[in-house]
Amino acid sequence: MIDLNIISRVVLRRPxxxxxxxxxxxxxxxxxxxxxxxxxxxxxxxDAEYVYAVVMFLFxxxxxxxxxxHIHRPFSTNALLNLALDLxxxxxxxxxxxxxxxxxxxGHHRGLDEPxxxxxxxxxxxxxxRALSYSVxxxxxxxxxxxxxxxxxxxxxxxxSPINYRWAFCEQTLLLLFVLLLLLLQPRLTLxxxxxxxxxxxxxxxxxxxxxxxxxxxxxxxxxxxxNNSLHRSFNSSTHNFGYHTAxxxxxxxxxxxxxxxxxxxxxxxxxxxxxxxxWSFLLLPYHFVRSRRCQM
Numbered sequence: 516m517i518d519l520n521i522i523s524r525v526v527l528r529r530p531x532x533x534x535x536x537x538x539x540x541x542x543x544x545x546x547x548x549x550x551x552x553x554x555x556x557x558x559x560x561x562d563a564e565y566v567y568a569v570v571m572f573l574f575x576x577x578x579x580x581x582x583x584x585h586i587h588r589p590f591s592t593n594a595l596l597n598l599a600l601d602l603x604x605x606x607x608x609x610x611x612x613x614x615x616x617x618x619x620x621x622g623h624h625r626g627l628d629e630p631x632x633x634x635x636x637x638x639x640x641x642x643x644x645r646a647l648s649y650s651v652x653x654x655x656x657x658x659x660x661x662x663x664x665x666x667x668x669x670x671x672x673x674x675x676s677p678i679n680y681r682w683a684f685c686e687q688t689l690l691l692l693f694v695l696l697l698l699l700l701q702p703r704l705t706l707x708x709x710x711x712x713x714x715x716x717x718x719x720x721x722x723x724x725x726x727x728x729x730x731x732x733x734x735x736x737x738x739x740x741x742x743n744n745s746l747h748r749s750f751n752s753s754t755h756n757f758g759y760h761t762a763x764x765x766x767x768x769x770x771x772x773x774x775x776x777x778x779x780x781x782x783x784x785x786x787x788x789x790x791x792x793x794x795w796s797f798l799l800l801p802y803h804f805v806r807s808r809r810c811q812m
Contacts, residue, residue: 529592536772537590540581540755544590544600547575547607554708555701568708572715579608579716580754584771586615601686609713610658610720611690613683617661621677624767626733630660641729641812643804649729650721654714657721662687719797726795726803727760729812730788738765739784743791750794751775758795761785 532538550571554564582604584590589597601612622628637649665687669680698705727742735741738761745751745758755771762769762777769777782790793799793806806812 531591531593531596533588533590533592534770534772536770537584540584541590541600543575544578544581544585544604547578548603550575551607551709551712554704555697564704564708568712572712575607576716576719577753578604579610579720580757582608582610582612582615583619583757584755586612586620587767588770602689605686605690606693608716609690609694610716611683611686613665613678613686614658614661616678617664617680617683618657620767622661624764630656637725638729638731641726641803641807643800643807645729646722646725646800646803649725650718653721653724654717658717722797722800723757723795739781740786740789743789744778744785745791745793745795747792747794750796761789 532541553571554567559567582601585597585600585604590600591597605611605614618628618630634649637645639645662684665680665684668674669682669684672680674680694705694709697709726745729743731741731743733741742760742764744760744762747758751758756774757763757771759774759778762774762781765781766773766777791812793802803812
């Protein structure tokens with residue numbers, strides 16, 4: 516006979532946050548909307564609103580990296596908490612968890628991301644023109660194609676694997692309705708504050724994706740040649756080791772704390788051209804331009 520008390524004790528012993536290193540990420544994820552939407556509840560004098568926007572982005576601008584971690588490896592054992600994290604971070608970044616899962620986890624990591632990726636000439640080698648073209652042009656398909664896919668598979672066919680596409684459509688619709696409501700209630704603030712934040716988040720996301728993959732191809736027979744790697748310490752420290760991108764591609768479900776060790780194990784297989792010593796911060800775009808002129812990218 517099954518002892519429910521034993522089962523209960525086992526269940527209760529399961530930690531709510533799976534990995535201790537993600538406790539801070541969960542706090543940051545739930546604090547981000549409070550910081551982001553604070554101007555909707557408090558009026559700022561003069562140009563202080565724009566100063567707040569800059570300071571705010573410095574504090575919560577990495578939320579999209581945290582969402583990326585969460586969609587690969589959910590932070591919690593509790594489905595409702597994971598859903599709340601999806602909604603919380605999606606409201607700040609403008610990129611829902613469902614969008615990330617469709618276009619990245621079950622698209623990019625399976626080689627099924629043609630609707631979202633760049634053209635051959637953009638990825639052939641680094642240049643500012645190619646980088647900006649890729650970063651700007653791929654924003655719309657990265658946002659719209661997952662929405663269309665969720666409609667086709669979720670609303671029309673009710674596909675539930677590998678994700679519930681009907682919920683994916685609902686989640687992306689909820690974000691759209693949320694933004695439209697804010698636009699209706701406070702149009703000036705939404706147009707001059709929130710939407711530029713979203714656009715900057717999209718642009719940074721696409722630019723870093725470009726740095727991950729320029730000069731590489733997902734069709735390479737050698738899996739160690741399919742991504743670039745930033746070995747810059749501060750970049751990896753601030754982005755949860757996102758620079759170890761080959762390790763991430765080979766083990767996409769590995770926890771972010773494990774990526775440096777995985778990289779060390781495979782580094783000798785990675786071609787030197789795919790190992791970069793510089794930071795991939797979007798703020799360093801002028802520096803990247805100088806490096807490209809010197810053929811150092």
